[in-house]
Amino acid sequence: MTKIQTDEAALAALMRAAQGGDAVAYARFLKMLAPVVRRNVRSLRRFLSSDDVEDIVQDVLISVHTVRSTYDPGRPLIPWVLAIMRNRIVDAARRYVRRSAHEIQVDELPVTFADEDANIETDVYGDPEALKQAIRELPAGQREALEMLKLRQLSLKEAAAASGTSVGALKVSVHRAISALRKSLTKE
Amino acid sequence: METDRVIDQLVGAASPVRPLRTPLARTLIWLLIVAPFVAMIVLVMSPRADLIEKMADPKFVIELLAALVTGVAAAVAAFATTIPGRDRRIALLPLLPLGVWLGSLGYGCLQTWVQYGAGGLRLQPDWVCFPAIALAGAGPAIAMAVMLRRGAPLAPRLSTLLGGLAAAGLGSFGLRLFHVQDASLMVLVWQVGSVFALAALAGFAGRRLLQWRRPFAHA
Numbered sequence: 001m002t003k004i005q006t007d008e009a010a011l012a013a014l015m016r017a018a019q020g021g022d023a024v025a026y027a028r029f030l031k032m033l034a035p036v037v038r039r040n041v042r043s044l045r046r047f048l049s050s051d052d053v054e055d056i057v058q059d060v061l062i063s064v065h066t067v068r069s070t071y072d073p074g075r076p077l078i079p080w081v082l083a084i085m086r087n088r089i090v091d092a093a094r095r096y097v098r099r100s101a102h103e104i105q106v107d108e109l110p111v112t113f114a115d116e117d118a119n120i121e122t123d124v125y126g127d128p129e130a131l132k133q134a135i136r137e138l139p140a141g142q143r144e145a146l147e148m149l150k151l152r153q154l155s156l157k158e159a160a161a162a163s164g165t166s167v168g169a170l171k172v173s174v175h176r177a178i179s180a181l182r183k184s185l186t187k188e
Numbered sequence: 189m190e191t192d193r194v195i196d197q198l199v200g201a202a203s204p205v206r207p208l209r210t211p212l213a214r215t216l217i218w219l220l221i222v223a224p225f226v227a228m229i230v231l232v233m234s235p236r237a238d239l240i241e242k243m244a245d246p247k248f249v250i251e252l253l254a255a256l257v258t259g260v261a262a263a264v265a266a267f268a269t270t271i272p273g274r275d276r277r278i279a280l281l282p283l284l285p286l287g288v289w290l291g292s293l294g295y296g297c298l299q300t301w302v303q304y305g306a307g308g309l310r311l312q313p314d315w316v317c318f319p320a321i322a323l324a325g326a327g328p329a330i331a332m333a334v335m336l337r338r339g340a341p342l343a344p345r346l347s348t349l350l351g352g353l354a355a356a357g358l359g360s361f362g363l364r365l366f367h368v369q370d371a372s373l374m375v376l377v378w379q380v381g382s383v384f385a386l387a388a389l390a391g392f393a394g395r396r397l398l399q400w401r402r403p404f405a406h407a
Contacts, residue, residue, distance in 0.1 A: 023199055
């Protein structure tokens with residue numbers, strides 16, 4: 001709080017000019033005020049992340065702006081700013097508590113890969129009937145390869161032995177089957 | 189949104205502002221605005237026939253003035269609570285005239301009891317008080333709400349509670365001029381009770397009435 005007190009005279013002079021409509025003085029006032037507020041918020045709420053601190057700093061600046069007519073030029077400015085700052089910190093704490101009441105804290109997020117796309121929670125092919133229909137419409141060779149490898153989960157060797165085709169041909173059939181399914185399902 | 193961008197937007201949105209007057213000066217302005225309203229209500233409801241006579245009764249005058257001063261002190265306190273950095277203890281200011289008001293009514297009850305015994309302290313329903321005070325206090329309440337919204341909503345419930353007390357105090361002052369009801373216990377329960385109830389209602393509405401404004405959409 002000692003630093004903030006040394007800024008009193010300068011800040012008060014700028015605020016008086018700002019109330020009179022001096023935009024340059026107002027910009028200087030806010031730019032001078034922001035680090036002072038940031039420092040105070042940090043020292044009062046050490047556990048906050050820098051994003052949360054910045055949110056409060058912005059809140060304080062906006063609040064100072066909206067009630068700037070309540071500053072009486074004949075009175076000290078710092079107690080005026082501190083009262084607004086404390087009020088906004090309490091409001092932010094209230095918001096924080098409200099928000100965390102609706103959040104569930106988890107230690108590990110159910111994420112399999114770092115890539116966002118690999119963690120799509122919703123099923124893109126939402127309609128199982130459409131999938132069944134699309135599988136029925138595949139050429140016989142592709143359908144058999146898909147059923148053995150993807151539905152019954154046989155190994156390539158087992159599937160090749162069961163169907164009497166080569167491993168390479170099975171791979172190609174499955175690849176084509178999946179491409180065909182993707183095309184027919186996304187088309188719909 | 190970056191803080192520097194917020195500052196740029198605030199500077200862009202800044203227009204010259206006239207500093208608010210002191211709470212006392214704002215109270216005088218409020219009184220000037222609302223006095224004609226209360227006077228009009230008293231005239232419409234027609235002043236009590238014995239008003240001139242009652243003005244010579246010190247007990248009546250003390251009660252009347254105590255209600256008025258309670259309202260005025262509550263208004264000063266209400267305006268002061270919307271100024272950042274003001275001592276919050278100013279909220280206790282109306283307690284003094286309120287104490288005089290309650291004290292004089294309590295003394296009246298005591299006098300009746302000494303004179304007529306417990307039978308003199310009969311409490312009958314008087315359903316006029318609440319709506320009449322609400323009616324006479326409506327204008328002061330609206331003006332108070334508009335004026336309080338120009339301040340900072342630092343303690344919204346306290347500010348509107350005091351604002352409600354100010355408006356209801358003035359309403360009660362008006363009521364005494366047209367409603368013939370002088371039994372201390374009746375005044376204490378129905379009139380002062382209505383004033384408290386209205387102030388409490390105003391207090392409950394505080395967070396809705398007084399909120400921090402947003403000069404622009406804030407991400």
